[in-house]
Amino acid sequence: MTLFFEIYLQGGLLILGLATIVWLISLLIKDASIADVFWGSGFVIVNWAYFYLSVDAPLARHWLLNVLVTIWGLRLAGYIFWRNHGKPEDYRYRAWREEHGSRWWWRSYLQVFILQGFLLWMISLPLLAVHFNQSPADLIWLDYLALLIWGIGFYFESVGDWQLTSFKSNPANKGQLLTTGVWRYTRHPNYFGDAVQWWAFFLLAIVQISWFWTIVSPLLMTWLLLRVSGVAMLERNLSQTKPGYEVYVKTTNAFIPWFPKKPG
Numbered sequence: 001m002t003l004f005f006e007i008y009l010q011g012g013l014l015i016l017g018l019a020t021i022v023w024l025i026s027l028l029i030k031d032a033s034i035a036d037v038f039w040g041s042g043f044v045i046v047n048w049a050y051f052y053l054s055v056d057a058p059l060a061r062h063w064l065l066n067v068l069v070t071i072w073g074l075r076l077a078g079y080i081f082w083r084n085h086g087k088p089e090d091y092r093y094r095a096w097r098e099e100h101g102s103r104w105w106w107r108s109y110l111q112v113f114i115l116q117g118f119l120l121w122m123i124s125l126p127l128l129a130v131h132f133n134q135s136p137a138d139l140i141w142l143d144y145l146a147l148l149i150w151g152i153g154f155y156f157e158s159v160g161d162w163q164l165t166s167f168k169s170n171p172a173n174k175g176q177l178l179t180t181g182v183w184r185y186t187r188h189p190n191y192f193g194d195a196v197q198w199w200a201f202f203l204l205a206i207v208q209i210s211w212f213w214t215i216v217s218p219l220l221m222t223w224l225l226l227r228v229s230g231v232a233m234l235e236r237n238l239s240q241t242k243p244g245y246e247v248y249v250k251t252t253n254a255f256i257p258w259f260p261k262k263p264g
């Protein structure tokens with residue numbers, strides 16, 4: 001375990017360095033929103049670092065994780081970059097910028113980039129656990145289950161983002177609610193899909209049950225998406241800005257997809 005935590009610490013230092021670089025760029029362009037782009041891409045970078053630091057003879061499971069994390073992280077980072085490119089700073093960071101004024105340049109480092117980097121480091125635990133495992137040598141049923149679950153999560157996240165983007169691109173839908181496609185079954189398909197993929201990464205780690213303690217990663221990610229930066233924050237905003245959202249809340253699950261209920 002000593003070697004595990006040595007590699008984990010090196011991953012943390014790598015994340016710290018990357019977060020600092022992204023923070024300096026945010027000062028130059030006066031836009032802290034690039035922290036959101038760093039989130040997905042940061043996991044890709046630290047996963048590959050864990051792979052190179054841990055693995056002498058790569059197994060199929062190691063390559064499977066590399067592929068899944070890279071697809072997830074780069075798609076998310078690319079989508080957020082494309083969504084935010086050419087637009088003003090996200091309203092969350094803009095509000096903090098106005099609140100802290102001249103202190104924001106250094107507060108943003110702690111409040112946004114260091115905090116996000118620390119969470120990224122904590123959540124990356126099962127990624128290192130997978131690469132640290134050298135057995136079983138062949139894929140087992142748990143690996144295939146993880147792949148299936150990851151596919152379900154990736155479907156809800158990517159299709160949810162695509163459907164929302166298509167909906168917003170139509171001027172006729174301005175101010176309206178998207179309640180079709182995967183949005184018919186959950187009010188937040190992208191957040192649900194994101195969380196599910198991290199449960200899949202955790203399943204890849206526990207092919208050796210001794211790594212079950214890395215469950216802190218998917219639990220933390222799910223809690224963040226539900227209670228902090230995802231569902232809870234967005235629900236507060238949508239309930240005030242979208243007409244008909246109260247009916248949508250009564251008929252459609254917030255997170256886990258299910259068939260819609262009848263109004264009333």
